[in-house]
Amino acid sequence: MVQSAVLGFPRIGAQRELKKVTEAYWSGKTTVEELLKVGKELREKNWKLQKDAGVDIIPSNDFSFYDQVLDHSLLFNVIPDRYSKYNLPAIDTVFAMGRGLQRPATESTPAVDVTALEMVKWFDSNYHYVRPTFSKNVEFKLNSNKPVDEFLEAKALGIHTRPVLVGPVSYLFLGKPDKDNLELEPITLLEKLLPVYAEILAKLKEAGADSVQIDEPVLVLDLPENVQAAYKTAYEYLVKETAPKLFLTTYFGDVRPNIASIKGLPVAGVHADFVRVPEQLDAIVDALSADQILSVGIVNGRNIWKTDFAKAVEFVQNAVAKVGAQRVIVATSSSLLHTPVTLNSEKKIPDEIKDWFAFATQKLNEVVVIAKAVTEGADSVKAELEANAKSIAARQSSSITNDPAVRDRVSKITVDLLSRKSPFDARLAAQKEHLDIPLFPTTTIGSFPQTKDIRVVRNKFTKGDISAEEYEKFIEKEIEDVVKFQEEVGLDVFVHGEPERNDMVQYFGEKLNGFVFTTNGWVQSYGSRYVRPPLIVGDVSRPGPMTVKESKYAQSVSKKPMKGMLTGPVTILRWSFPRDDISGKDQAVQLGLALRDEVQDLEAGGVYVIQVDEPAIREGLPLRAGAERDDYVKWAVESFRLATSGVEDKTQIHSHFCYSDLDPNHIKALDADVVSIEFSKKDDPKYIEEFKNYPNHIGLGLFDIHSPRVPAKEEFVARIAEILKVYPAEKLWINPDCGLKTRGWTETRASLTNMVEAAKEFRAKYSA
16 A cells, blocks of 8 residues: 655644744743644644545654754754853743844843854755754753654644654754864764764654654755765664664755665665656665665645646556555655645635645645555546646646747847946946945845834735825835935935835736736745745736836935845746746746846936845755756856846946855856845854955845844944955945844844944045
8 A cells, every 4th residue: 555645744824823923922922831832733733634634644843933953953952052051941042043032131031142043045945944053062962852742742632643853964964063163074973963863763762653754855965975974874873673763855856876875774764856856766766675665755845736646646656666555655745844835715816727736735635646546546536637637738728828929039038138238347437436335335135124004004005995096105105214214324325125015026926927926825934934925827027117116216315326126037936936837947037038127127217226136046056066057057147147237337236145055156157246145144254255256346244134133333343344354345335134124123223323333434444
């Protein structure tokens, strides 16, 4: 019998219950008891949903109040001293590590002032994890019982689950040394860490767990030899009578280059992502022993399109033919964390298009149907297979997907459209003359706080409760207030604050052809930050200007240079649910053409500083070096340059990048005049060195916008001084890490004031 399995389920709740209670706890509006209660309720709903769908293997310990990797750091006592010294409750320690904490002393508690740990993208997804930070003196020990507690919670409901753990090799490899131990290679801590893993595995077996999903996703990366060799060390140690059966789980890519690390491991089975790389089936089968189970990741955990049952069933049948039905599990390719919770609440998507989708809840049924079709034959699920085939065929033949005018325009792109009129030095001279920007120019990345008032008025406009004229007047007043604020703080290059925008990708998708949108299709990006990715269903074009009106208005009420703010083609693509019937390159080029029109319209409207953000350009990079990666870099860069190269030399093009391990060469290839890069959480001085030869101008972000903490002026001064040891003063811009949308006005004013004062200090020093 072929079983069905899910590798993880969204923890946010169908109505964002987790976000609401977490933010209420942070603001002191609810208790820790209520926070924990809602978490327990969400876990129970998720387990029961999967059980009722007929899923055979249901995960536990896939829930987190912030991030599952951060939970493992708490579990194994990987807590830097700056957090542990305050003796905070466990949940507050997690939040302090994830988002920082700054609070005054009370009669019973000392003052707390700590920054957050570094946050980076989870492989090539838009989920962010909190990077473990190790010292050579770290004392690994069990610091909580979370995996066992949640297994027992489910067991009490009559649901037998398979707990999920991040594997020891991946956990160490995805971490980094702390700033005082930069010579430390985390994988060398493996032998110290393994006994603690063995201890939690023994506790799980004692609690009744017969198997554990142990995630080792770094197996899809290019690994150094010592990390490849670590798998044998780790799993020969962990697989013992006191441990449950271990299912080694990979996803997001190709394990074949590391297949030698898997072959011969004494694990019960191996899971691989055959949605992403179906060609790896034979190599993985050949690496299995005669009794090891193959978990076939065939239902896409990363996108929202229905699984083609005919193709999926055929693929699983091929696997069964190779190893036998008793040794095959049908599974999601990865955790469903990356998909919206349910399609059932979506009422506004046209029925024709809605029929093409499957969200997390619907994907539960998909793994069950595929497993049943393989086990009991196609007739056992005849109605489901026929309905699915009809949906797949309808999408393929729909006129919605193909716009001949867009295809024709793409076919006429020439190499001349991909470069600015002049090299950077000539552009810089024209910009200095035209824009009058001082040394150490200060700016922000784009958005300012989105208050409750803004959200309420936007919602009224969306519902039709106020007129377009009323809404426009409200937005103009918000822009005026933001401009006045920036004048008071003393910034040099302004932004309009983006009060009209719901999200940096959704906003543009709503103004482009080829997109549809959900009402409640939320996906966790990090912590309590959720996004509602647009769904690209057809060829993309721009029916008219998207941002010109607001940017022109902002420039009309200020004499300072005003940045027009756009999201770049690769980021719109990566932070949407993309099509799977044409290539990413084709979609990015279509977006590049649409944005090119917008950039040119902004310039024609008198906006001469234009920021085209590409924070997702690094996350889209194929995970392994080679031809596929080289091809991606080429078309990603070309789509950006297609969007930005149609302006005059005097117009300054900016771009922004954050929360990824960036390659300076990729950023250099974009040829933006100014780039801003998230930097505040970087504590390795080598990071500055990587960018010291960047030929254009750069702003290394000086404070963490995901934290409410306010850095003192002295911190800014110290950070800038550190950068100036490496980077030339005439090229350095002063800015935050990212947009200020999620921050409050009080902390925003305080942080920016301190930042500007620090910049003025250096301006006076270097001018003298």
